[in-house]
Amino acid sequence: MKKYLLRRALFALGTLIGVSMIIFVVLRVLPGDPLVAILGVEGHARMMPADKARIMADLGLSDPLAIQYLRWLRDIVTGDLGKSFFRGDTVRDLILHRGPISAEIALLALVVSWIVGLPAGIASAVKPNGWLDAVARVVSIVFIAVPGFWLGLLIVLALLFWFGYKAPIIIVHVWENPWQNFQQVIGPAVVLGLAQGAYISRMSRSCLLEVIREDYVRTARAKGADEKVIVLRHALPNALLPVITISGVLLGFVLGGSVAVEQAFGVPGLGRALVIAIIERDIIVVQNLVLLYAAIFVVVNVLVDLSYAWLDPRIRY
Amino acid sequence: MTGQPRRVDRRTFLKVSAAGAGAVIASRLPSPGSAVAQAPAGVKADPAVKRGGTLRYSVHSAAAHFDVHQSGTVANIGPQSPMYDTLIRRDPKDGQTIISDLAERWTIAPDGKKYTFYLRKGVKFHDGADFTAEDVKATYERIARPPKGVVIPRTPLFATVGDIVVVNPHQIEFRMTEPRPAPYMLGAFASGWNIIVRKKSLEEHGGNLRQVLNYPGTGPYKHVERRDKEVWIMERNKDYWNKGLPYLDRVEVYHMPPFSPELGSSFLAGKLDYARLLDPVSWRKAKEMKNVTAAAFNQSVIQAFWCNQKKNKALNDPRVRRAIHLAMDRNALVEVVKDTAPMQIGGFVYPFHEMSTPKAELEKKLGYQKDIKPAVQEARRLMAEAGYKDGLKGLDFVVRDIQTFKLWAVAIQAMLKEHINVESNLRVVQTSVWFDEAAAGNFDLAISAIVSSLMDPSDIFSAWYGKGGPQNYGSWVNEPFHALAAQIEKELDQGKRKAMVRQAEDMLEKDPPLIPVAYEQIYDAYYNKVKGQNPSSYFGIYDVVRWDQVYLQG
Numbered sequence: 105m106k107k108y109l110l111r112r113a114l115f116a117l118g119t120l121i122g123v124s125m126i127i128f129v130v131l132r133v134l135p136g137d138p139l140v141a142i143l144g145v146e147g148h149a150r151m152m153p154a155d156k157a158r159i160m161a162d163l164g165l166s167d168p169l170a171i172q173y174l175r176w177l178r179d180i181v182t183g184d185l186g187k188s189f190f191r192g193d194t195v196r197d198l199i200l201h202r203g204p205i206s207a208e209i210a211l212l213a214l215v216v217s218w219i220v221g222l223p224a225g226i227a228s229a230v231k232p233n234g235w236l237d238a239v240a241r242v243v244s245i246v247f248i249a250v251p252g253f254w255l256g257l258l259i260v261l262a263l264l265f266w267f268g269y270k271a272p273i274i275i276v277h278v279w280e281n282p283w284q285n286f287q288q289v290i291g292p293a294v295v296l297g298l299a300q301g302a303y304i305s306r307m308s309r310s311c312l313l314e315v316i317r318e319d320y321v322r323t324a325r326a327k328g329a330d331e332k333v334i335v336l337r338h339a340l341p342n343a344l345l346p347v348i349t350i351s352g353v354l355l356g357f358v359l360g361g362s363v364a365v366e367q368a369f370g371v372p373g374l375g376r377a378l379v380i381a382i383i384e385r386d387i388i389v390v391q392n393l394v395l396l397y398a399a400i401f402v403v404v405n406v407l408v409d410l411s412y413a414w415l416d417p418r419i420r421y
Numbered sequence: 422m423t424g425q426p427r428r429v430d431r432r433t434f435l436k437v438s439a440a441g442a443g444a445v446i447a448s449r450l451p452s453p454g455s456a457v458a459q460a461p462a463g464v465k466a467d468p469a470v471k472r473g474g475t476l477r478y479s480v481h482s483a484a485a486h487f488d489v490h491q492s493g494t495v496a497n498i499g500p501q502s503p504m505y506d507t508l509i510r511r512d513p514k515d516g517q518t519i520i521s522d523l524a525e526r527w528t529i530a531p532d533g534k535k536y537t538f539y540l541r542k543g544v545k546f547h548d549g550a551d552f553t554a555e556d557v558k559a560t561y562e563r564i565a566r567p568p569k570g571v572v573i574p575r576t577p578l579f580a581t582v583g584d585i586v587v588v589n590p591h592q593i594e595f596r597m598t599e600p601r602p603a604p605y606m607l608g609a610f611a612s613g614w615n616i617i618v619r620k621k622s623l624e625e626h627g628g629n630l631r632q633v634l635n636y637p638g639t640g641p642y643k644h645v646e647r648r649d650k651e652v653w654i655m656e657r658n659k660d661y662w663n664k665g666l667p668y669l670d671r672v673e674v675y676h677m678p679p680f681s682p683e684l685g686s687s688f689l690a691g692k693l694d695y696a697r698l699l700d701p702v703s704w705r706k707a708k709e710m711k712n713v714t715a716a717a718f719n720q721s722v723i724q725a726f727w728c729n730q731k732k733n734k735a736l737n738d739p740r741v742r743r744a745i746h747l748a749m750d751r752n753a754l755v756e757v758v759k760d761t762a763p764m765q766i767g768g769f770v771y772p773f774h775e776m777s778t779p780k781a782e783l784e785k786k787l788g789y790q791k792d793i794k795p796a797v798q799e800a801r802r803l804m805a806e807a808g809y810k811d812g813l814k815g816l817d818f819v820v821r822d823i824q825t826f827k828l829w830a831v832a833i834q835a836m837l838k839e840h841i842n843v844e845s846n847l848r849v850v851q852t853s854v855w856f857d858e859a860a861a862g863n864f865d866l867a868i869s870a871i872v873s874s875l876m877d878p879s880d881i882f883s884a885w886y887g888k889g890g891p892q893n894y895g896s897w898v899n900e901p902f903h904a905l906a907a908q909i910e911k912e913l914d915q916g917k918r919k920a921m922v923r924q925a926e927d928m929l930e931k932d933p934p935l936i937p938v939a940y941e942q943i944y945d946a947y948y949n950k951v952k953g954q955n956p957s958s959y960f961g962i963y964d965v966v967r968w969d970q971v972y973l974q975g
């Protein structure tokens with residue numbers, strides 16, 4: 105187990121270093137001048153080239169790329185993620201302030217996806233091709249197909265025009281005001297959760313259908329066991345492994361999707377901070393946030409792999 | 422005390438306006454041998470006004486830095502101005518009249534070469550330090566002659582400011598190298614951008630305040646808290662020099678993108694009391710609400726596209742540029758973006774400026790008429806005369822990645838093709854890339870928007886159309902125009918100046934330095950409980966921005 109853990113940790117580290125290199129290079133290769141955002145359009149137009157070069161040097165953007173990259177790695181190791189080019193706010197503070205909201209949305213979305221997706225999948229699998237199965241399949245395809253940000257905008261507009269309602273417009277942490285916090289995260293969580301729930305429904309249906317045809321399920325039925333017990337106690341745990349795997353992958357989609365959905369709902373989470381940083385070409389913020397997202401994705405997948413052994417005693421590392 | 426705000430009826434308003442206008446006109450007429458003294462009263466507190474409360478206001482996304490002088494966006498001036506004062510200012514009642522602020526009065530030498538400001542006594546910065554003429558000198562030395570690495574877009578307004586002399590702690594003189602029209606100079610001093618900062622703040626930070634969050638001002642509100650990209654919270658400055666002001670206890674400035682659904686929905690749901698830069702759809706919705714006032718006013722921005730005269734030989738021909746100018750159906754272009762941003766038709770000078778061609782007259786000119794057939798005919802004739810009867814092909818049309826420009830670019834592309842057989846390829850780029858490409862001259866046509874600090878034509882004649890001007894992206898040169906613009910800048914007689922501006926407009930029509938598309942308007946909306954402001958007559962969003970006279974009632 106220790107060896108396996110070590111191997112996975114090394115793989116994860118390698119993946120993150122690879123990701124960091126890609127992020128770093130892409131951000132520097134893309135056209136566009138961060139000085140336009142820093143100085144404003146007029147200021148940039150009126151600044152002499154020598155002054156522009158000096159500011160770029162002050163920002164550390166004139167150094168060779170290798171030096172800039174190593175400096176960034178050093179900052180990550182020391183926990184100092186650097187400062188925004190613009191207002192001097194630290195990236196660490198940004199993550200600490202906005203991260204909890206985004207984490208809440210992601211976790212709540214995961215919960216919603218299981219609450220919606222699993223029962224739908226089970227209902228579909230128990231009576232395949234019945235009316236319940238048909239409804240579940242149509243609904244799940246709809247939620248897979250509909251973009252989250254569009255659904256988010258519809259919800260925001262519907263709440264606004266029908267009820268004159270809008271969630272709080274600045275971050276309210278759960279420890280400050282749980283009710284307002286809930287109002288802020290529930291919208292994005294439901295939108296993201298429904299989309300992921302659709303995938304979980306499809307996956308759990310197909311896995312359960314496969315397991316239900318296994319010999320041991322037939323044996324249980326032959327022994328006269330109750331159908332509910334057969335499905336929930338014997339079949340479902342064995343059908344869950346692929347569902348858990350896909351949940352790990354989906355968490356990555358939730359993180360990615362949250363960028364657009366947070367924007368649609370106007371929730372000032374990390375996703376929205378990333379969008380603004382990209383617009384501003386705030387390279388330091390963008391590279392750290394993208395790496396954070398990548399790190400979360402890698403860690404979640406390692407945890408998913410480790411959970412197999414706990415869920416299925418046959419699996420040993 | 423009635424507990425009600427003092428009401429001003431129409432008759433009183435007209436009397437006061439007439440008196441004020443008379444005073445301003447009189448003050449502009451120099452009497453031989455004596456300085457022109459001006460001491461219009463500043464904003465005064467009304468004891469009858471209800472005090473207290475929190476104003477929730479939204480204007481633009483968060484700024485990229487905190488240095489108001491270096492900024493060119495309302496993202497700075499919106500949230501930060503309530504914490505600062507200027508030397509003189511525009512009256513918040515009309516957004517036009519210049520009134521006293523930290524300078525309680527001023528004189529202008531008869532030859533226009535010396536401006537003397539008499540400063541208020543007993544004014545303190547938020548850190549408790551006394552405000553003196555040294556702070557004004559440090560502020561204006563920085564604006565007029567920025568230190569290395571600092572760029573201040575208003576610097577050209579003070580190009581003729583020579584020595585800035587502190588006469589005593591409460592008197593300061595600006596000695597000009599050559600005179601400029603008084604409205605131009607006073608407008609420059611009254612610009613909301615030119616906030617007075619402490620000399621010590623500038624010294625402590627090497628003249629650069631970009632990353633200094635809370636440098637002290639003398640303004641009506643003090644910094645309390647800022648949450649990055651969310652909100653900037655300020656509280657009433659209890660020691661404000663203008664006794665009785667401000668009325669509000671607290672101002673919360675929310676950072677939301679202009680014209681965004683987020684801003685519109687927040688306002689319509691009552692999460693904001695005042696929204697600036699609303700999108701047209703939300704604004705129209707707000708207008709239908711009984712307890713809301715929706716206001717529209719002119720903004721100091723021109724939407725235009727440039728023809729690169731250095732790169733493209735055909736575009737260097739004034740006849741081709743005039744043909745492109747005439748090929749535009751401007752009424753259609755305004756219509757194209759009506760749900761994205763409010764626009765109005767104009768020529769080469771702000772269409773609402775007293776010196777520009779009046780709207781009714783402009784609408785009769787080729788290129789601005791509703792019926793575009795005569796303009797298109799003339800455009801085709803000009804193309805043929807210039808040797809481009811068959812049109813042009815393969816023009817690189819660089820489009821700034823903003824919704825209005827993307828919509829317009831498609832329409833303009835079609836108009837050029839249909840009317841004068843000019844074919845172009847659209848290339849949509851990010852804002853920062855657009856400015857790189859424009860500065861490097863990597864375009865044939867390029868569409869964007871540019872701002873000016875003042876409405877005065879001299880400001881735009883140098884920045885937009887000036888030889889080597891910072892926003893002369895097409896590299897336009899027209900020596901007779903530049904000579905005329907230099908004369909306009911120096912001319913002190915307003916009547917003569919107006920005639921010269923009209924003459925300049927004619928020159929620009931014949932040899933366009935850019936192709937004007939439209940002029941922007943700003944849509945504001947506020948709940949009727951927000952009293953004390955009248956944005957409908959403001960010019961732009963950069964001068965009346967302090968909220969000291971605003972109160973909540975009802």
